Amino acid sequence: MAKLQVAIDLLSTKEALELAAKVAPYVDIIELGTPLIKSEGLAVIKAMKAAHPDKLVFADFKTADTGELEAGMAFGAGADLVTILGSVDDATVIGAVKAAKEHGKGVVVDTIGVKDRVKRAQEVSKLGVEFVELHAGLDEQAQPGYSIQVLIDEAKRAGVPVSIAGGVNIDTIAAVKAAGVAVAVAGGAIYGAKDPAAAAKALREALDAA
Ligand SMILES: O=C([C@H](O)CO)[C@H](O)[C@H](O)COP(=O)(O)O
DSSP states (O other): OOEEEEEEOOSOHHHHHHHHHHHGGGOSEEEEOHHHHHHHTTHHHHHHHHHOTTSEEEEEEEEOSOHHHHHHHHHHHTOSEEEEETTSOHHHHHHHHHHHHHHTOEEEEEOTTOSSHHHHHHHHHTTTOSEEEEEOOHHHHTSTTOOTHHHHHHHHHHOSOEEEESSOOTTTHHHHHHTTOSEEEESHHHHTSSSHHHHHHHHHHHHHOO
């Protein structure tokens, strides 16, 4: 069964906690987006884990160097999963995986900006990561002609556990699920909705549908 991850790209701990309280019943993973962590620091991780100890808290660090150190910081603050950039040296991923093993937590590699996402996903999967995020970031999504179909096709070819992030919504989630993903990530489709709880519930139901 694929997991549902809410990506919270809001900028304050207060707003993030309010959103999480509304959508937590429908999601498995609560992602603290990179802008949120840059705005609020490690304290937002601590606050979210305290509020939702039963959920996986995902710190979207997008770490590019000192993998062991930064992953250790995220896990020490209460994160269950932390992201390392796929474009960086294997040594950074290996260091983060070392920290994850010490804390009993996990590393996710984010392929944002990677030219051959499938190849890199297959490479880093051998390094002990939990799963690989096939990700088109918000800037890439804003480019003319962007379609999530690219990520869906890549997920089908990957042959390793992946998530898809980059335009998952109620219209695309069935195809995302059919691609065999481990995790579907939805940001704007939830936090940008008039009724985030209803949006998360609808995505959950679509993901769980036979
Ligand atoms: O990770 C993200 C981005 O880099 C900013 O932190 C987004 O949360 C991710 O792309 C999902 O966004 P949506 O397309 O809004 O679902």
